[in-house]
Amino acid sequence: MPYGYYFDPTYILVLIGVVLSLLASAGVKTTFARYSGVRSMSGLTGRDAAEKILHMQGIYDVRIEHISGNLTDHYDPSAKVLRLSDPVYGKTSVAAIGVAAHECGHAVQHAKGYAPLSIRSSLVPAANFGSAISWPLIVLGLFLGGGSSVLVTIGILAFTLAVLFQIVTLPVEFNASARAVRILEGSGMLAGEEIKGTKKVLKAAALTYVAGAAGAILQLLRLILIAKSNDRD
Numbered sequence: 001m002p003y004g005y006y007f008d009p010t011y012i013l014v015l016i017g018v019v020l021s022l023l024a025s026a027g028v029k030t031t032f033a034r035y036s037g038v039r040s041m042s043g044l045t046g047r048d049a050a051e052k053i054l055h056m057q058g059i060y061d062v063r064i065e066h067i068s069g070n071l072t073d074h075y076d077p078s079a080k081v082l083r084l085s086d087p088v089y090g091k092t093s094v095a096a097i098g099v100a101a102h103e104c105g106h107a108v109q110h111a112k113g114y115a116p117l118s119i120r121s122s123l124v125p126a127a128n129f130g131s132a133i134s135w136p137l138i139v140l141g142l143f144l145g146g147g148s149s150v151l152v153t154i155g156i157l158a159f160t161l162a163v164l165f166q167i168v169t170l171p172v173e174f175n176a177s178a179r180a181v182r183i184l185e186g187s188g189m190l191a192g193e194e195i196k197g198t199k200k201v202l203k204a205a206a207l208t209y210v211a212g213a214a215g216a217i218l219q220l221l222r223l224i225l226i227a228k229s230n231d232r233d
Contacts (some may be wrong), residue, residue, distance in 0.1 A: 010222040017215030024204075024211035031204040032071065035095035035197045036087055042189050046088035046100035053104040053183055054082075062107050066090075071205075073099050075106035077121055082107055094190065098198035101184050102205070105176030116171045123165045130161030138223060152227045156220070163220050166213040173209045177202040 044052070050064050067073070067083040075082050082103050088096040109117040134155045141151030181199060184190045190198055 010225050013218040013222040013225075017211075017218045020211040020214050021208075024208040028071070028201075028204040028208050031201050032087075032095050032099075035098070035201050036091065036093045038094045038194070038197055039092050040094050040097055040190060040194055042097075043092055044097060044189060045090050045092050046084050046096035047090065049097040049189055050082055050084065050100040050104050052187070052189070053101055054107060056183070056187060057104075057108050057111065059107055059111050071099075073103050075103045075110070077106070077110045077117070080107075080110075094194045094197045095201050097184070097190060098180065098201045099205075101180035101189075101198070102176050102202055104183070105179035106172070108179055109172070109176060114172075114175065116168055116175070120165065120168045120172050123161070123168060126161045127165035128162075130158035134159035134162070134223075138226075142226070149227070156223050156227060159220055159223060163213075163216040166209075166216040169209055170213055173206055177206060 042049075047064055047066075054060070054062055054064075061080055062075075063079075063081045065081055065083050066089045067085055069085050070087060072085045073083060073088055084100055084103065087093075088099045106117065108114075137151045137155030137158065141149060141153075141155060144151070180202065181195065184198060185195055
């Protein structure tokens with residue numbers, strides 16, 4: 001019986017991906033909230049720490065801006081802007097400084113020409129296009145059946161671009177966190193238990209990217225199984 005008529009067993013793969021994502025999201029929120037309540041001994045805000053780190057690394061052409069929301073922090077390499085969220089920008093917590101330092105890690109990667117970051121940036125247009133076009137092609141191919149399996153194949157290849165982006169993101173995020181910890185330790189902005197707290201926050205954040213990549217891979221596997229089932233039928 002083709003997938004989609006009754007129970008589709010491949011939905012189990014989707015469910016696994018959803019569970020992983022929810023667990024990772026809950027973990028980062030809980031850990032960030034915990035260390036948001038721990039004030040750093042340096043008294044630096046997230047913005048202060050970011051500015052200090054950038055200047056220490058010889059980076060003076062990156063703007064630091066406030067952005068609304070919770071954990072919406074990011075570095076925009078195209079505009080050379082580091083955006084820090086509400087609980088990071090003006091807060092003096094260990095969590096705030098850790099997240100700010102992580103985003104500075106991306107700015108340092110950009111300044112030093114870190115290859116995985118360049119690859120990820122170049123993949124953005126293709127990944128966005130692939131993610132948008134994959135499902136329409138796959139659904140159309142399955143609906144038409146017969147010789148339209150080529151549409152399904154093209155759709156799967158398009159989705160693979162989105163999966164590749166997720167995979168390349170992992171070393172970029174891990175490296176940014178590693179840079180952040182080294183800089184914070186070396187500069188004395190955080191020390192002892194503060195560093196341990198920052199590592200926990202950044203590790204929890206990294207797991208969200210791991211969960212995202214795992215979910216994308218599981219979704220790709222599901223699409224391949226559906227395509228094979230359609231070919232048999």
